[in-house]
Amino acid sequence: MAIQLAPGDALMIIDMQNDFLPGGSLEVPGASALIPVLNRYIAHFQQSRLPVIATRDWHPPDHCSFIEQGGPWPPHCIAGSAGAAFHVDLALPADTHIVSKATARDTDAYSGFSGTGLQESLQSLQIQRIFVGGVATEYCVRNTVTDALRLGYAVIVLEDAIQAINRQPGDSGQALDDMIAHGATLTQFQELAA
Ligand code: VGL
Ligand code: ZN
Numbered sequence: 001m002a003i004q005l006a007p008g009d010a011l012m013i014i015d016m017q018n019d020f021l022p023g024g025s026l027e028v029p030g031a032s033a034l035i036p037v038l039n040r041y042i043a044h045f046q047q048s049r050l051p052v053i054a055t056r057d058w059h060p061p062d063h064c065s066f067i068e069q070g071g072p073w074p075p076h077c078i079a080g081s082a083g084a085a086f087h088v089d090l091a092l093p094a095d096t097h098i099v100s101k102a103t104a105r106d107t108d109a110y111s112g113f114s115g116t117g118l119q120e121s122l123q124s125l126q127i128q129r130i131f132v133g134g135v136a137t138e139y140c141v142r143n144t145v146t147d148a149l150r151l152g153y154a155v156i157v158l159e160d161a162i163q164a165i166n167r168q169p170g171d172s173g174q175a176l177d178d179m180i181a182h183g184a185t186l187t188q189f190q191e192l193a194a
Contacts, residue, residue: 002193003156010127011045012053013038014112014134014141016090019057019076019083026076028135028163032087037161038133039091040189051125052093055112055134055144058084058100065108079103097121101140111143119151129154131187133161138175149182160188 016038020028045052057077065071077084079100086092099116102109112118122130130153132145141162148155157179164172180186 001191003187003191004193005045005048005050006129007050008126008128009045009048010051010053010122010125010130011041012055012112012130012132012134012144013042013090013092014055014132014144015057015077015136016054016087016134017056017077017084018087020135021087024076024083025074026165028165031135031163034133034135034161034163035087035089037158037189039089041131041133041158041161041192042091042093044189044192045131046093051097051127052095053097053099053118053121053130054086054092055099055101055116055118055140056084056086057140058103060103060105062105063102063108064106065102071108097125110139111147112140113144113147113151122153127153129156131156131158133158135163135165137162137164138171139165142175142179145179145184146182149179149184155179155184157184157186158188159186 019025021031058079065073066075099118
C-alpha cells in the first residue's frame with residue numbers, strides 16, 4: 001500500500017555517526033549500506049518540503065555507559081569528536097533539526113525524547129507522523145519509536161534503513177516485534193508514493 005507524504009510528516013534519522021559505522025568504536029555491522037537508502041528518503045522529504053530531524057549520541061568523555069565507568073559499551077560518540085560526527089556521505093539538509101542526547105555523565109538515554117526537548121520541537125513543527133531510520137534498531141531506534149508512540153505520534157519504521165547491533169542473535173527481530181506491538185508500522189522506500 002503506497003504511502004503519500006503530507007504536512008505533519010517528518011523524517012527522523014537516528015545516530016548515523018562515525019562511531020556506529022564501519023571503523024568506528026561501536027560499529028553497527030552493515031550500517032554503511034543504510035547511507036544511500038537514507039539519502040533517498042532525505043531527498044524525498046526535501047522535495048515534499050517536510051522536515052528532517054537527526055539525532056546524535058553526544059556523550060561526555062567519562063559517560064556512565066562506557067566500560068571504564070562500569071557500563072556496557074566501549075567509549076563512543078564523545079561530544080565534539082570525529083567519531084561523534086555524522087557520516088560525511090549522509091546528505092543532511094542545511095536546515096536539519098539536530099537533537100543531541102545522552103549528554104549528561106550519569107544517565108544513559110537511548111531515546112531521542114529523553115531530556116532533549118524533541119517533543120517540544122515536534123510540537124512547534126506541528127509534526128504528527130514520523131518516519132524513523134538509522135541505528136541501532138534495538139537501542140536508540142526502538143526506544144525513540146516506542147516513546148513517540150506513547151506520546152501519540154504515528155510512527156513508520158523504515159525497514160530498509162535500520163540496522164541492529166545484534167549482541168544476542170535475534171535482538172533485531174525482537175525489537176521489530178516490540179515496536180509493532182506498540183503500534184508502529186513498517187515501510188520500505190518503494191512504498192512511498194512519488
Ligand atoms: C546506541 C549503544 C550505545 C544507539 C547508543 O544509538 O543505538 N547504542 N549508545
Ligand atoms: Zn551511546
